[in-house]
Amino acid sequence: MTPAPALVHGAKAPPLWFKTLGALIDEQANRYEDHTAAVFSWQNVRLSYRQLSDRSKVLGKAMLEMGLRNGDCIGIMAGNCYQYIEVFLAGGRIGCPVVVLNNTYTAEELRNAVQKSSCKLVFLASEIGSRNLSGHINILRGSSRKNPALPDLRRVVCLGGSQVGEAGVEMQTYNTFTSNGHSVFMNDSVLKRAESLVRPDDVLNLQFTSGTTGSPKAAMLTHTNLINNARFVGDAMALTHEDVLCCPPPLFHCFGLVLGFLDTYTHGSTIVFPSDFFDVGKVVDALVEEDVTVLLGVPTMYISELEVMEKTGQRPRRLRTGLASGSTVSQSLMDQLREKMGVEKMLIAYGMTETSPVTFITSLSDPESKATRTVGRVIPHTSAKVIDSNGKLLGRGERGELCTSGFALQKGYWKNKEKTKESMKEDENGVLWMHTGDEAILDDDGYAHITGRIKDIIIRGGENIFPEKLKKGSCNILLSARPALWLSRTRDTARNEELNKWVGQLLGRHKAPAYCFWLGDAGIGNDFPKTGSGKIKKHVLCDIGNNLVHNGPVKAKL
Structure with a gap:
């Protein structure tokens, strides 16, 4: 008997949102007002939906005051701090793509990423955890008024500390830079004009791929990509305004920025960032002190948290679910999470940076056999197929390359048409598919089983x-x-x-x-x-x- 084709389509409901991040910010501020949007425990900062809206306006005006215009790139390298969220929201408001820079970059890697993405403005922490970034600041500053290695860079804003200098690229502290948003020349009408130029299919975010098999590329992700992806993943977790989500994963990665912050933001929930980088003790403290209901992480994080809880006797009161990305959660780990944390079901998400990032996710109603052994089924407005090395569609249960299509596909790689064409190809019907490079099986129920990398x-x-x-x-x-x-x-x-x-x-x-x-x-x-x-x-x-x-x-x- 010939197996059914390895081709699946996600639901067509609910309909996609076609709105900009700026429009979403204003909508959520009007709807949730003083409800807490984000908590940064390690900075002792709590911000409401109204405050995030107001502060993103001020920062957006400061960006316009320095001369940034629609399409100009803004970079940020920092831990999970409140400034990170404000930069992301402000850049989205005025149509400036935000380039999230990997916290593990060396100074040279940072310069290369800033150069490759043509950043005109970079926000840079003076330190992340115990790691001092003075070398990173110096390499961006350069030795002349305009760093010859970074011809587009015009200003560096330091987050924390007072490392500003006279030589090289202009530098300011964060507080000084944001004060420019109160300039008499930067009134609301200027901001509104800038916002009116932004379109839902414009690039909101540049995410460098992880680079596990070669040189990283910058994926261009749009407002439509990220807002809808976050929304559907939040729906899978059944998020409401009563939920409190703890987010240890970094904001420079889609896991933290999209599956963490934007998930909660689109659902009126509260997100907690316990530390600037993963600190298991602070995570466990936050689970209890903030009465967390949802926890994000990778299996190794969960194991570390369980070990600390075993020693301290701490246990969250309302934790009901969580999300793991990058790996399935074994049955034994799932049993421990249920017994020691109270997590009834842990969801598994699959995707890639180039797909905003999630295309498959498990469900709260999935049986254990699917919840722990697969990465779930396709999200709404998404299709997937498995093909052989010649591009032929395979059958259910047959191993081949996983390809995905739909709203979540990146706009392409930044200034790299060649690599874009290699990974994004139209089929005979004109449908654009992302060739993931992942080897997979689609079973009879439409669940995906990731079995490896094609190149491996x-x-x-x-x-x-x-x-x-x-x-x-x-x-x-x-x-x-x-x-x-x-x-x-x-x-x-x-x-x-x-x-x-x-x-x-x-x-x-x-x-x-x-x-x-x-x-x-x-x-x-x-x-x-x-x-x-x-x-x-x-x-x-x-x-x-x-x-x-x-x-x-x-x-x-x-």
Whole structure:
């Protein structure tokens, strides 16, 4: 019997919103007024919907006063602070795309990202956690009135501290910059004129991809993309104005900015940012002190939070659900969250930066078998299909590349038409599809099972080897053109030969690793190289492995 085609379509209701972020800000301020919109525990700051609206107007006027116009890019590199939200809202009001810059960037990486995105204004924290960013400030400042390496950059605004200088690019503190919004020349009519030029399909946000397999690209995400994506994910979590959501993930990532802030903002809920970067103790404190009902994170965050709660005896009173992104939640972890946190159901979201980011999500009504083993079904106004290497549509249960279409697709990569055409292609019916590069299966019920990355498939002896299956079998990362184990040492570490034999018995001889690399050894490093969102940089691991193999000697050969 021929299987049904691996093609699914999301619901057509509710209808999409076609509005700008500025319009949404005003609507929510009128509707929710003094209801708390955002809490920044570590800064002791609480802002209502009305205050966020008013403050975004002042900051928007300050941006206009310095000469910014529709389409000019604004960058920000900072922790989860109140200024971050204000910059995002103000930029959206006046039509200036906000470029969220990775908190883990080196000074050189920051300069490259600012240069690539043509930022005219950059907001930069003086420190994030214990990390001092004076070097980052200096590299943006430059040594001449206009930094020759950053010809578009006109001003840097420091968040915290008083690091302003006379030489190089003009610098101001945040308070000084926002005071410019009170200029007599910047009245409401000037702001309204700027807002009237903004369209729902304009770029609201530039998000650099994680870059796990190569150089990151900047995805252009529109008002329509982000507002609707946040809205549908919030609907899946059944958010209301009575909910309080705790958001440890960073704002420089779609997880924090869209699935965190915009989710709550579109539903009149309250969001809590317990710290500028992930601090498990502060997260657990916030769960109790702010009476949190929804928690965001990745599985490793949840595990850390459970460990702290076990030691302190703390337990949230109203926590009902949460959202995990980047990985499914195992049944055993789900059981612990239910028993120790009171979470009845944890939702799983799947997507990519280029799709705003979510295209699949589980449901609060899903059975456990679907809730813990899949990434759910497509969200409204979205379609998905699974194809083979020739672009042919496969059947349900057949493994191939996942492609998605619909409102959530990025406008393209910033100033990179070539890469845009590589990943976004029209089919014979003129429908534009994002080729995700993820390998997946669509089951008979329309749920997606992500099985790996297409580029990670290893062909050995005529056999296809799927790294995701190897990871589940050996609990380690396997990469490169030949399987290789990347391991961290434990007290009772097995010998390489024993590991090779064990993997071969468990998964088959052709899947047994050719090399074994141990964290901590010379040339390896003490931890896996990761992006700011916690994903492993596979291309960096491959480079390390290839260097050790070809420039040996390699003691880890099996």
